[in-house]
Amino acid sequence: MKIxxxxxxxxxxxxxxxxxxxxxxxxxxxxxRIVLFGDEEDCKRRIQEAGGxxxxxxxCHAPENISMHExxxxxxxxxxxxSISKGFSYLxxxxxxxxxxxxxxxxxxxxxxxxxxxxxxxxxxxxxxxxPKLKNGSGLLLDVGANADCKPEMLNQFAVLxxxxxQHVAGIDNPxxxxxxxxxxxxxxxxxxxxxxxxxxxxxxxxxxxxxxxRELFTEYAxxxxxxxxxxxxxxxxxxxxxxxxxxxxxxxxxxxRFNYERYGGTPILGVNAxxxxxxxxxxxxxxxxxxxxxRDMVKSNYVDKIRxxxx
Amino acid sequence: MKIxxxxxxxxxxxxxxxxxxxxxxxxxxxxxRIVLFGDEEDCKRRIQEAGGxxxxxxxCHAPENISMHExxxxxxxxxxxxSISKGFSYLxxxxxxxxxxxxxxxxxxxxxxxxxxxxxxxxxxxxxxxxPKLKNGSGLLLDVGANADCKPEMLNQFAVLxxxxxQHVAGIDNPxxxxxxxxxxxxxxxxxxxxxxxxxxxxxxxxxxxxxxxRELFTEYAxxxxxxxxxxxxxxxxxxxxxxxxxxxxxxxxxxxRFNYERYGGTPILGVNAxxxxxxxxxxxxxxxxxxxxxRDMVKSNYVDKIRxxxx
Numbered sequence: 001m002k003i004x005x006x007x008x009x010x011x012x013x014x015x016x017x018x019x020x021x022x023x024x025x026x027x028x029x030x031x032x033r034i035v036l037f038g039d040e041e042d043c044k045r046r047i048q049e050a051g052g053x054x055x056x057x058x059x060c061h062a063p064e065n066i067s068m069h070e071x072x073x074x075x076x077x078x079x080x081x082x083s084i085s086k087g088f089s090y091l092x093x094x095x096x097x098x099x100x101x102x103x104x105x106x107x108x109x110x111x112x113x114x115x116x117x118x119x120x121x122x123x124x125x126x127x128x129x130x131x132p133k134l135k136n137g138s139g140l141l142l143d144v145g146a147n148a149d150c151k152p153e154m155l156n157q158f159a160v161l162x163x164x165x166x167q168h169v170a171g172i173d174n175p176x177x178x179x180x181x182x183x184x185x186x187x188x189x190x191x192x193x194x195x196x197x198x199x200x201x202x203x204x205x206x207x208x209x210x211x212x213x214x215r216e217l218f219t220e221y222a223x224x225x226x227x228x229x230x231x232x233x234x235x236x237x238x239x240x241x242x243x244x245x246x247x248x249x250x251x252x253x254x255x256x257x258r259f260n261y262e263r264y265g266g267t268p269i270l271g272v273n274a275x276x277x278x279x280x281x282x283x284x285x286x287x288x289x290x291x292x293x294x295x296r297d298m299v300k301s302n303y304v305d306k307i308r309x310x311x312x
Numbered sequence: 313m314k315i316x317x318x319x320x321x322x323x324x325x326x327x328x329x330x331x332x333x334x335x336x337x338x339x340x341x342x343x344x345r346i347v348l349f350g351d352e353e354d355c356k357r358r359i360q361e362a363g364g365x366x367x368x369x370x371x372c373h374a375p376e377n378i379s380m381h382e383x384x385x386x387x388x389x390x391x392x393x394x395s396i397s398k399g400f401s402y403l404x405x406x407x408x409x410x411x412x413x414x415x416x417x418x419x420x421x422x423x424x425x426x427x428x429x430x431x432x433x434x435x436x437x438x439x440x441x442x443x444p445k446l447k448n449g450s451g452l453l454l455d456v457g458a459n460a461d462c463k464p465e466m467l468n469q470f471a472v473l474x475x476x477x478x479q480h481v482a483g484i485d486n487p488x489x490x491x492x493x494x495x496x497x498x499x500x501x502x503x504x505x506x507x508x509x510x511x512x513x514x515x516x517x518x519x520x521x522x523x524x525x526x527r528e529l530f531t532e533y534a535x536x537x538x539x540x541x542x543x544x545x546x547x548x549x550x551x552x553x554x555x556x557x558x559x560x561x562x563x564x565x566x567x568x569x570r571f572n573y574e575r576y577g578g579t580p581i582l583g584v585n586a587x588x589x590x591x592x593x594x595x596x597x598x599x600x601x602x603x604x605x606x607x608r609d610m611v612k613s614n615y616v617d618k619i620r621x622x623x624x
Contacts, residue, residue: 214549
């Protein structure tokens with residue numbers, strides 16, 4: 001398979017991306033190749049400097065970068081030679097099997113929707129993030145920012161996107177789905193969650209177990225936690241700040257360690273026609289490596305086909 | 313002043329409430345009296361057993377209890393002799409200056425709105441909670457559950473309710489107000505926050521400093537954090553679960569210690585015609601004591617009058 005990586009994406013790129021790609025290469029099988037999108041000569045030079053062999057990589061020359069603060073839609077349209085735009089062109093043409101970037105999340109989302117597009121039947125793609133469980137293992141939370149406003153039908157679909165991801169990529173059998181809410185009872189919540197509950201309990205494609213309060217996110221209660229992108233983004237950044245606080249205080253613990261984004265590499269955009277993964281802006285080489293391994297796992301799992309079948 | 317306490321409210325009541333009331337009495341001045349709502353004979357017996365003097369308290373015989381799982385509106389209407397219903401009758405009649413309970417939050421909210429009522433001009437009361445800051449001191453987050461669905465006008469008013477609370481009860485001069493959102497820029501957010509931002513930046517009664525992301529909640533960024541009650545409740549319970557996790561792991565630290573609800577005693581219902589405070593269900597005697605001292609501080613500050621003037 002061909003795994004695409006935006007060599008220019010991320011606060012520490014291209015150093016972090018090149019070193020990360022080299023680390024990933026060492027763990028990939030021989031038939032898997034990483035395709036680097038960036039300044040080709042610069043990438044080759046950096047690979048050599050890091051002691052690597054650039055003949056082990058494929059390249060797509062894309063010298064322009066979309067920075068973190070550019071307007072996603074404008075940037076994707078106005079910078080056809082950017083690493084993100086080129087990556088999506090390749091993905092659309094089938095020249096790569098997946099595309100990952102630690103760059104501008106909005107541009108990755110726009111690029112996905114403009115080129116490879118949303119899977120027919122899926123109302124809106126969602127961004128999912130891993131949430132560690134206190135005991136061990138982890139769950140999935142979505143949406144964490146792709147859709148600030150949601151309709152109940154969207155939340156009901158996110159449940160399917162997340163369940164199939166947990167099942168086929170994370171290897172969790174019959175994953176339990178919880179709806180993030182402010183009370184356990186069916187009638188509790190805001191307009192969105194009350195209406196979503198009604199849809200989710202009738203949805204035969206998921207194992208819906210009911211409402212999940214904020215305190216249940218890190219427990220064994222569910223495997224997939226569903227909410228709108230506004231709430232999910234607030235949760236994600238709040239949890240991250242708590243993790244950072246434990247780090248600063250010098251607390252070491254397996255549970256808190258599992259908040260480290262480096263372990264997961266990135267957050268997938270679910271519901272689009274190919275595996276697309278967005279990394280944290282501050283991605284280290286380790287995070288980039290894991291983002292590439294997650295790309296491989298998503299391709300291998302045929303996750304996208306499972307979604308196509310589910311929404312067929 | 314007369315400080316009302318629901319002696320039957322809370323998982324550990326009436327033991328916790330009686331012991332907590334005795335602890336508070338030791339810190340109140342002589343002209344302040346605590347009025348206990350519950351089974352009068354039982355309260356007196358327990359005070360004596362704890363080595364106290366029941367003549368130092370006033371009593372209102374209210375033998376019925378509204379349990380945690382009762383439907384708030386039904387319970388308040390159908391149980392006029394319950395400690396919560398009696399408490400609000402007294403508050404309405406001016407026989408007490410404030411009322412606090414670690415019992416059914418919904419019943420406390422319904423009781424407030426049915427008896428003492430919302431202050432004219434205030435669209436909806438809000439429940440506020442203290443959020444500790446990493447450095448030191450603390451901020452305020454509202455709404456944390458009174459209003460699952462909000463309109464921009466409500467969030468704009470919560471900012472005033474919270475600012476005046478910070479100023480007059482918590483003693484923070486010119487408190488900074490942040491809107492919980494998913495991006496720093498004015499145009500970021502969901503429909504609710506975008507529309508709320510537009511109102512808040514024109515609101516001359518508050519010191520609005522813009523959007524606050526989830527990661528900023530524990531920083532010096534703002535003093536008052538505003539969101540709808542669904543989001544606030546999710547944040548509150550998530551933060552609490554994180555705090556509980558640090559406790560279980562044996563991490564001791566001043567910042568995490570300041571998540572302990574016992575320190576604050578309870579969360580006030582803001583925007584109603586008298587000081588009303590709701591305690592955590594698991595309130596210990598220490599929490600009850602601090603809830604009574606917070607009641608005193610709210611009465612002393614004339615917070616309710618400040619709100620009446622602001623909305624006049």
